[in-house]
Amino acid sequence: MTDFVLVPGAWLGAWAWEDTARALRERGHGTFPVTLTGLAERAAEGGPGTDLETHIADIVAVVEKHDLRAVTLVAHSYAALPVTGAAARLGDRLERVVYVDSAPLPAGMRMLDLMPPAAAEQLAQQVAAEGDGWGLPLPPFEVLGADASLDGLDAGLLGVLRERATPQPFGTYTQALSGPVEPDPGADRVVIACRDFRQLLDGGEPMVAFLGEPPWRRFDLATGHWPMLSAPDALAGVLHDAVTGS
Template sequence: MATFVLVPGAWLGAWAWEATAHALRSRGHAALPVTLTGLGERSTLATPEVGLDTHIDDITAFVMERGLHEVTLVAHSYAAVPVTGAAGRLGSRLERLVYLDSAPFAEGTCLLDVMPDDTVDQLHQQVAEHGDGWQLPLPPFGLLSTFSSLEGLSEDQLDLMRTRATPQPFSTFAQRLARPGELDDDVDHVMVACHDAQALLDAGMPTLAFLNQPPWRRFYLPTGHWPMLSAPVELAKTLDAVVSSGC
């Protein structure tokens, strides 16, 4: 049995993991979804001061305060940035890092760095016009699809995203990652690539070449960027395979 700590991407809360968490539990695992400050049911805590460091603290505290050990920490999308920052703080509590359609971030980088300049400009416009200058509401799907595949999402699932998504404090996208702590040598490194990440790997991006080398292991899940919604049971099966093959 593995202990999964599931960290959602931007605009999402723990709710997004419900079906995947249920499927993991049915396989005998512990599945603990996280809601980061300012999002989901914690949206009332959103302020202009909520940034990347806030979310790093959230993830660290979630593990520490529950006394969790042998943790498989799963980072979807934006969560790759705070998870990279939190992982080095967890020491021997961390057994495995799983980046879900995402990848670790380097010191001094932020989420906006991996987006095209015109997309970043449009997001800044959304913040200025619809987010009081400090929040980023879920962008219109036409804009969202320019940097994250919506493939596999039904109209009902798109409606669920539109209804339940909460504005993201924009500092979490813009704040740069301070130097992450060192990981223990025996931490398992895993990437689960959906279509977005697989396309970047297929393109041979030099900055992602390390993901093709040990200690990294890679799994492929053929769906769009939001697999906990588009393919929740298949995602649970993939995560089960990750921990089973890593034993």
């Protein structure tokens, strides 16, 4: 079976993958959930110098530490940026890259480039006022839900998300993706689209239109932006199908 390296989105740690990882192991797979520098149990390791390159190096280090081969690298949300960078550096260790409700970005792009300038400036002000100049706190849910569907997250799950989220090192949003960004030509490419992202794909959004063309394979999930919390077993099932050809 496959070794999955599971990389969470902003504000999250390896804890977010616990239920999905368990379901993957029950299907016979190896799992390596990642906590990136400055987040969750690694919060104390973060600081003003924590940036996108830090997180790319984190992912590569997990693969090399465990001497993983034929890896399936999974990116949720923000993790699309560091996973894109890491995938290009793993060479033939990488068998497959999977983007969950996200997509690879080209070199030169920053996370902040995905939002209007006024919104980016508001985040910078929040970091300065509430994050010691380098940490971006989890926004209120009414703000978060305006950009990313909270479907499937009941009050209990929202409480867990609020309690366990840690400020995102803002350097990971302000640093542009650089260096090689294309994985090994033989690597399989998969996108898992949840409700809002599925609408973007179906609506022909030009920025992600390439995801509808070979070599990309698409799977859909009828849940919100955090499927590892709202539908962990269903997500594991889709990941299993993606690697087994079911």
